[in-house]
Amino acid sequence: MPYFDAASSAPLHPVARQALQASLDEGWADPARLYREGRRARLLLDAAREAAAEAVGCRPDELSFTGSGTQSVHSGIYGSLSGRRRVGRHLVVSSVEHSSVLHSAASHEAAGGSLTEVAVDRTGRVSPEAYAAALRPDTALAALQSANHEVGTLQPVAEVAELCRAAEVPLFVDAAQSLAWGPVEGAWSILAASAHKWGGPAGVGLLAVRKGVRFAPQGPPDERESGRAPGFENIPAIVAAAASLRAVRAEAEAEAARLRDLVDLIRARVVEVVPEVEVVGDPVRRLPHLVTFSCLYVDGETLLHELDRAEFSVSSGSSCTSSTLTPSHVLRAMGVLSEGNVRVSLPFGTPAEDVDRFIDVLTWVVTAVRTKLGAPAAAAGPVTASEAVGAGAGAAAGTGDLTVDSLGRLCPIPVIELAKAIGDLPVGGVVTVLADDEAARLDIPAWCEMRDQEYLGEHPVDGGTAYRVRRRS
Amino acid sequence: MPYFDAASSAPLHPVARQALQASLDEGWADPARLYREGRRARLLLDAAREAAAEAVGCRPDELSFTGSGTQSVHSGIYGSLSGRRRVGRHLVVSSVEHSSVLHSAASHEAAGGSLTEVAVDRTGRVSPEAYAAALRPDTALAALQSANHEVGTLQPVAEVAELCRAAEVPLFVDAAQSLAWGPVEGAWSILAASAHKWGGPAGVGLLAVRKGVRFAPQGPPDERESGRAPGFENIPAIVAAAASLRAVRAEAEAEAARLRDLVDLIRARVVEVVPEVEVVGDPVRRLPHLVTFSCLYVDGETLLHELDRAEFSVSSGSSCTSSTLTPSHVLRAMGVLSEGNVRVSLPFGTPAEDVDRFIDVLTWVVTAVRTKLGAPAAAAGPVTASEAVGAGAGAAAGTGDLTVDSLGRLCPIPVIELAKAIGDLPVGGVVTVLADDEAARLDIPAWCEMRDQEYLGEHPVDGGTAYRVRRRS
Numbered sequence: 001m002p003y004f005d006a007a008s009s010a011p012l013h014p015v016a017r018q019a020l021q022a023s024l025d026e027g028w029a030d031p032a033r034l035y036r037e038g039r040r041a042r043l044l045l046d047a048a049r050e051a052a053a054e055a056v057g058c059r060p061d062e063l064s065f066t067g068s069g070t071q072s073v074h075s076g077i078y079g080s081l082s083g084r085r086r087v088g089r090h091l092v093v094s095s096v097e098h099s100s101v102l103h104s105a106a107s108h109e110a111a112g113g114s115l116t117e118v119a120v121d122r123t124g125r126v127s128p129e130a131y132a133a134a135l136r137p138d139t140a141l142a143a144l145q146s147a148n149h150e151v152g153t154l155q156p157v158a159e160v161a162e163l164c165r166a167a168e169v170p171l172f173v174d175a176a177q178s179l180a181w182g183p184v185e186g187a188w189s190i191l192a193a194s195a196h197k198w199g200g201p202a203g204v205g206l207l208a209v210r211k212g213v214r215f216a217p218q219g220p221p222d223e224r225e226s227g228r229a230p231g232f233e234n235i236p237a238i239v240a241a242a243a244s245l246r247a248v249r250a251e252a253e254a255e256a257a258r259l260r261d262l263v264d265l266i267r268a269r270v271v272e273v274v275p276e277v278e279v280v281g282d283p284v285r286r287l288p289h290l291v292t293f294s295c296l297y298v299d300g301e302t303l304l305h306e307l308d309r310a311e312f313s314v315s316s317g318s319s320c321t322s323s324t325l326t327p328s329h330v331l332r333a334m335g336v337l338s339e340g341n342v343r344v345s346l347p348f349g350t351p352a353e354d355v356d357r358f359i360d361v362l363t364w365v366v367t368a369v370r371t372k373l374g375a376p377a378a379a380a381g382p383v384t385a386s387e388a389v390g391a392g393a394g395a396a397a398g399t400g401d402l403t404v405d406s407l408g409r410l411c412p413i414p415v416i417e418l419a420k421a422i423g424d425l426p427v428g429g430v431v432t433v434l435a436d437d438e439a440a441r442l443d444i445p446a447w448c449e450m451r452d453q454e455y456l457g458e459h460p461v462d463g464g465t466a467y468r469v470r471r472r473s
Numbered sequence: 474m475p476y477f478d479a480a481s482s483a484p485l486h487p488v489a490r491q492a493l494q495a496s497l498d499e500g501w502a503d504p505a506r507l508y509r510e511g512r513r514a515r516l517l518l519d520a521a522r523e524a525a526a527e528a529v530g531c532r533p534d535e536l537s538f539t540g541s542g543t544q545s546v547h548s549g550i551y552g553s554l555s556g557r558r559r560v561g562r563h564l565v566v567s568s569v570e571h572s573s574v575l576h577s578a579a580s581h582e583a584a585g586g587s588l589t590e591v592a593v594d595r596t597g598r599v600s601p602e603a604y605a606a607a608l609r610p611d612t613a614l615a616a617l618q619s620a621n622h623e624v625g626t627l628q629p630v631a632e633v634a635e636l637c638r639a640a641e642v643p644l645f646v647d648a649a650q651s652l653a654w655g656p657v658e659g660a661w662s663i664l665a666a667s668a669h670k671w672g673g674p675a676g677v678g679l680l681a682v683r684k685g686v687r688f689a690p691q692g693p694p695d696e697r698e699s700g701r702a703p704g705f706e707n708i709p710a711i712v713a714a715a716a717s718l719r720a721v722r723a724e725a726e727a728e729a730a731r732l733r734d735l736v737d738l739i740r741a742r743v744v745e746v747v748p749e750v751e752v753v754g755d756p757v758r759r760l761p762h763l764v765t766f767s768c769l770y771v772d773g774e775t776l777l778h779e780l781d782r783a784e785f786s787v788s789s790g791s792s793c794t795s796s797t798l799t800p801s802h803v804l805r806a807m808g809v810l811s812e813g814n815v816r817v818s819l820p821f822g823t824p825a826e827d828v829d830r831f832i833d834v835l836t837w838v839v840t841a842v843r844t845k846l847g848a849p850a851a852a853a854g855p856v857t858a859s860e861a862v863g864a865g866a867g868a869a870a871g872t873g874d875l876t877v878d879s880l881g882r883l884c885p886i887p888v889i890e891l892a893k894a895i896g897d898l899p900v901g902g903v904v905t906v907l908a909d910d911e912a913a914r915l916d917i918p919a920w921c922e923m924r925d926q927e928y929l930g931e932h933p934v935d936g937g938t939a940y941r942v943r944r945r946s
Contacts, residue, residue, distance in 0.1 A: 003510055008503045009705065017497055024490060028669065030481045034777065035786035037476055067540025067676065068704025074693055100703070103693035196501065196705060203540065203676040203707030219547055220576035230573070231541025232482065232669060234676030237710070304507065313508035 002354040003313045006197075007149055007177060007290055007345035013199030016244035020201060020236050027235035032223070041235050048235075048242035055245045056191060057183035058208045065204060065238045066229035069176050069194025072205035073100040075217065075228050076172055076190045080141045081108060083214035084170070088138025089113040094126045094155070095333035096148050098174055102329065105143070114138075123282040124153035124334045132163040139169045146178040150317050150330040150343055151281030152290035154178075158186030170213050177287060179206075180248045180348075181256055189213045195241035198248050199348065203234050204241040248348060256288035259346050262355045263291045266344060273363040278450055280336045289347075292317070294331075295340030295366050296447065297375030297416050303340055306365040312358055317341045319411050319439040326438045327411075337446035338439055339412040340366070373412065376419045400425060403432045407464050411439035415447050418469060422453065425471050430456065436464030444469065475827040476786045479670075480622055480650060480763055480818035486672030489717035493674060493709050500708035505696070514708050521708075521715035528718045529664060530656035531681045538677055538711045539702035542649050542667025545678035546573040548690065548701050549645055549663045553614045554581060556687035557643070561611025562586040565642075567599045567628065568806040569621050574647055575802065578616070587611075596755040597626040597807045605636040612642045619651040623790050623803040623816055624754030625763035627651075631659030643686050650760060652679075653721045653821075654729055662686045668714035671721050672821065676707050677714040721821060729761035732819050735828045736764045739817060746836040751923055753809045762820075765790070767804075768813030768839050769920065770848030770889050776813055779838040785831055790814045792884055792912040799911045800884075810919035811912055812885040813839070846885065849892045873902045880937050884912035888920050891942060895926065898944045903929065909937030917942065 003011065023044055029037035031045045046060075053060040066072045081091060093105050095117040109115040116134045118126050126144065135142065142164050147154045157173055164171040170189035178184065180198035184191060190213060195204035207228055209215050215228075222230035248255075263286075267279050276296035295303065300318025307314055317328025318341040327338030344358070402421045406414035414435040421431045433444060441458065444467045448455035456468035476484065496517055502510035504518045519533075526533040539545045554564060566578050568590040582588040589607045591599050599617065608615065615637050620627045630646055637644040643662035651657065653671035657664060663686060668677035680701055682688050688701075695703035721728075736759075740752050749769035768776065773791025780787055790801025791814040800811030817831070875894045879887035887908040894904045906917060914931065917940045921928035929941035 001509065003502075003508075005503075005506065005508070005510075008506060009501055012497055012501050020497075021494065024485055024493075024674075028482055028485050028675065029476075029786075030478075033478065033481060033786070033788065035476075035478070035781045036474065036784070037478075037786055067544065068707075070695060070704035071540065074703065100693065100695070103695065107693045194705065201497075201707070201709070202501065202705050203710055205704070220573065220580045222543060222573070222576065230547065231543035231678070232667065232675050234541075234674070234707075234710070236674070237676055237707070308508045311509070313502075313506070313510055315506065 001311045002350070002358065004344045004346060004350070004358065005313050005315050006347040007343065008315055009196045009202070010199040010347050012201065013244040013247055013348070015247035016200050016240040019243035020240035023236040023239040027239060031233060031235065044235050044239050045233060048238045051242040051246055052206060053208075055183065055249055056179070056193070056206060056208050058191070058210065062208050062210055064207045064209070064225040064228040065233060066207050066225070067203055067205060067231065067234070069192060069197070069205045070100045071229065072192035072194070072207040073098070073174060074104055076192045076207050076209070077101065077104045077108070077141065077143065078218040079209070079215045079228060080170055080172060080190055080213065081113070082216040082218055084140035087140050088136070090116070090136050090139040092116045092118060092131070092134045092139055092142040094118045094120060094144050096120050096124050096150075096330045097143060097145055098149055098176065099329075101143055101145070101174055120333050122334055122336060124148050124151045124280070124330065125282055125285070126155060126160070128156050128159040128163055131160045132167070135164065135167045135169055139167070141172055142169050143172040143174065145174040146184045147287050148281070148330060149177045150328055151292045151334070152287040153282040154285045154287065157184055157188065161186035161188050179245070181252050181288065182249070195237070195244070198245055200241035200244040201237040203237045251348065255348050259350065260288040262346060262350065262352060263289060265355060266291050266359065269359045270362065273359060274366050276450070278337050278446070280331070280334065290343070290345040292341065292343045294337040295342070296337065296450070297373060297412050297419065298340030298366055298369045299373070299410070299412050300339065300341050302369050303342060303365065306369060307342075307361065310361045310365065312361060315343045317343065319437070327442050332442050335442070335446065337443055337450065339415060339443045373416060375416050376423075401430045401432070403434065406433055406435040406437075406440070408436065410437050411443060414440045415443050418444060418447065419451075422469065422471050427471050427473065430468055430470045433467045433469070434461055434464055435467065440467060441465065474784045475823070475831065477817045477819060477823070477831065478786050478788050479820040480816065481788055482669045482675070483672040483820050485674065486717040486720055486821070488720035489673050489713040492716035493713035496709040496712040500712060504706060504708065517712050518706060518708050521711045524715040524719055525679060526681075528656065528722055529652070529666070529679060529681050531664070531683065535681050535683055537680045537682070537698040537701040538706060539680050539698070540676055540678060540704065540707070542665060542670065542678045543573045544702065545665035545667070545680040546571070546647060547577055549665045549680050549682070550574065550577045550581070550614065550616065551691040552682070552688045552701060553643055553645060553663055553686065554586070555689040555691055557613035560613050561609070563589070563609050563612040565589045565591060565604070565607045565612055565615040567591045567593060567617050569593050569597050569623075569803045570616060570618055571622055571647055571649065572802075574616055574618070593806050595807055595809060597621050597624045597753070597803060598755055598758070599628060599633070601629050601632040601636055604633045605640070608637065608640045608642055612640070614645055615642050616645040616647065618647040619657045620760050621754070621803060622650045623801055624765045624807070625760040626755040627758045627760065630657055630661065634659035634661050652718070654725050654761065655722070663688075668710070668717070671718055673714035673717040674710040676710045724821065728821050732823065733761040735819060735823065735825060736762060738828060739764050739832065742832045743835065746832060747839050749923070751810050751919070753804070753807065763816065763818040765814065765816045767810040768815070769810065769923070770846060770885050770892065771813030771839055771842045772846070772883070772885050773812065773814050775842050776815060776838065779842060780815075780834065783834045783838065785834060788816045790816065792910070800915050805915050808915070808919065810916055810923065812888060812916050846889060848889050849896075873899055874905070875902070876905045876907065879906055879908040879910075879913070881909065883910050884916060887913045888916050891917060891920065892924075895942065895944050900944050900946065903941055903943045906940045906942070907934055907937055908940065913940060914938065
């Protein structure tokens with residue numbers, strides 16, 4: 001039963017399981033106590049810190065264990081901002097950071113701080129120049145992920161770190177997605193990561209703060225973990241986290257090469273077997289195990305459900321699979337299609353046969369969903385007039401233009417109706433799509449880009465938004 | 474090798490170990506995901522929540538799992554204070570709360586809130602009347618532990634909760650020390666606890682917030698655990714926590730009776746076999762497994778070290794065993810002796826033989842430490858003049874008074890020198906002890922109380938404090 005969502009959480013690595021079980025008997029006592037049981041717990045904790053620090057590429061006394069990657073992010077960002085309060089309250093983040101970073105940034109802004117979000121290109125990558133341009137004399141902190149969690153694009157961390165160093169601004173790096181594959185290069189200042197992303201247990205985050213970085217832990221004081229992670233240390237889980245990080249690192253180079261080939265296969269085959277698909281993210285400068293693509297005329301929720309029925313577990317940045325009904329902020333920031341979005345992230349050890357079978361299953365699942373939704377014939381070029389009898393479509397007589405009323409209908413219906421209607425028009429004619437689903441704002445322009453039609457823009461209408469598209473070919 | 478520090482952290486319960494191992498295979502995925510692995514994780518999480526809620530005595534949707542008891546306390550107190558911000562910013566706590574509560578309170582005060590600490594009596598117990606008197610129209614929250622972690626005294630939570638309800642003030646209860654033994658009685662509003670205190674794994678705290686209590690989670694928003702505990706859920710540990718809580722509850726009644734007898738034995742025997750000892754805390758309204766006593770003329774660090782060499786692991790509230798060089802705030806608030814302090818907290822299943830052996834070992838360890846420190850002959854009544862040749866003691870000729878210079882000397886030396894010197898004086902004579910060790914401020918008055926001498930007060934002197942004692946008998 002193939003699990004292809006390692007970027008959410010990786011299955012427990014066998015070494016993590018062994019280390020956890022082995023340390024349950026010695027790791028339960030308070031490491032701050034001086035008696036025998038406390039000393040044993042302290043030895044385990046110290047050894048785990050040494051091992052994890054080596055893998056991170058920092059000194060043991062720069063590394064704290066927290067209760068989760070999210071806690072590491074919150075503590076790291078607020079501690080740095082607070083430590084540099086005298087410099088100013090300006091924070092720079094990329095627009096494709098993990099939600100824990102963006103939520104921290106939003107809270108900082110709500111509390112009176114200022115915020116700059118650096119845009120990304122269509123591959124999801126920031127440019128070091130744009131990043132440098134965002135730095136100001138009052139910038140307290142800059143944050144940049146090592147690799148994007150939704151599309152796998154690697155960020156230019158080393159270059160950005162160098163530019164930050166020149167500007168004397170500390171750089172916070174969310175390394176959650178990349179730490180299994182290797183240390184983060186460059187002169188970063190603060191780093192956060194999460195053990196369950198590399199096959200360690202849940203309940204362990206890493207927070208590294210380089211010596212010399214001004215840092216003021218937030219919240220009530222607590223003597224544990226340099227004051228950066230209040231609460232009793234979870235030593236068996238910490239031991240398991242450190243041991244499994246070493247174990248995955250030992251396999252990383254060979255496994256990265258193998259998974260990179262499998263992902264290249266998916267990237268190549270998906271566009272062959274599934275018409276109207278857009279593979280997103282940087283094809284080369286990317287995580288080895290992760291690929292994301294979006295399928296026109298398919299809703300993500302049904303797609304995931306059908307893949308799950310066929311025993312493939314993947315995730316999606318489509319709006320319909322999220323409780324917020326808005327598409328993933330990463331896809332939005334990249335300006336790429338969000339409908340029918342699938343993220344595949346292969347765990348260590350994924351067999352090649354599973355990937356082959358996935359491509360087969362995907363082909364027929366997408367076809368089945370499209371047929372059920374009444375999508376236009378999945379071929380290049382606009383659909384024929386006879387197919388374009390959408391429920392809400394009506395010709396505005398005499399003008400050659402059409403209005404499609406998709407108010408109240410969810411992704412991917414507005415795009416399907418647009419695709420059907422545009423075939424009824426002569427080249428130069430304009431389709432106006434009325435929609436209130438947030439995904440339309442991203443997906444209608446993205447569809448125009450994919451299908452080489454001209455997107456004219458949007459304006460508000462009663463109960464929603466009108467999107468205007470001119471037939472170009 | 475007897476471990477008598479269950480109040481710090483209990484050894485992992487066998488049921489916790491089994492549940493942890495059994496759920497490692499099913500509990501690693503993200504419970505927010507809809508695929509097979511996510512659904513399995515969600516089922517485990519839901520079942521654990523049901524079980525833990527039943528043990529706490531709340532509804533499952535009132536209960537969140539956090540990363541530690543400390544996180545539960547911080548989140549519970551700040552969330553409640555913030556949710557009641559419109560009412561006011563006054564917080565009431567008892568003076569003997571756990572440091573995580575007192576540190577939260579201090580941070581609240583530092584941020585502009587107001588704080589009332591309700592005093593305790595010599596047993597460590599607050600009076601409901603004093604608690605009620607501290608409530609004000611602008612009181613946002615009151616906090617009271619269910620039982621004290623250092624001396625075991627049960628607090629009148631049900632009565633205080635009733636008084637708080639009448640005043641429309643929510644009551645936060647830190648139930649960390651008592652939850653193994655039974656649910657907290659009364660109409661509490663918010664409750665915090667920690668799994669490793671009952672033999673569950675580290676890394677799991679409980680936070681219960683009753684429906685209808687105004688609560689505004691602090692920090693960046695996060696959709697997990699009702700927004701009250703950001704970060705990926707540690708499901709195997711949560712399952713183990715819930716299962717072990719049920720398991721210890723099933724044994725609680727019988728084990729409480731058995732351990733209560735063992736603690737009664739310690740309470741009775743210690744005062745028989747160790748001269749000059751004070752057993753502290755309420756002798757009846759107390760946790761079943763915990764007893765604390767202080768031994769005159771002994772320093773806690775050496776005592777713990779010697780007990781550890783004899784293979785007994787206990788903790789201490791003496792100043793010399795803590796990095797802050799101040800005695801436990803609980804002992805200070807109670808006004809009892811802190812020197813030579815020992816806390817014994819028996820884990821489930823402690824054999825009676827271990828307790829017998831502990832009393833034997835304690836007897837000779839205390840005697841050996843006192844002999845080494847040159848303590849006065851361990852008998853009732855003041856020492857004889859011939860024993861009172863302390864290094865810093867010198868008679869103020871003609872006055873009948875004495876000054877003892879203990880500046881620069883740590884606990885228990887100032888008290889030992891006081892005890893030696895007072896024997897040189899006639900009844901009515903006054904000893905002045907010069908000391909700069911913080912423990913003297915607590916221990917000299919406590920010694921006077923134990924030895925029925927008259928404590929006259931303190932005043933600052935160059936380099937320290939002068940404590941004046943009149944010989945009464």
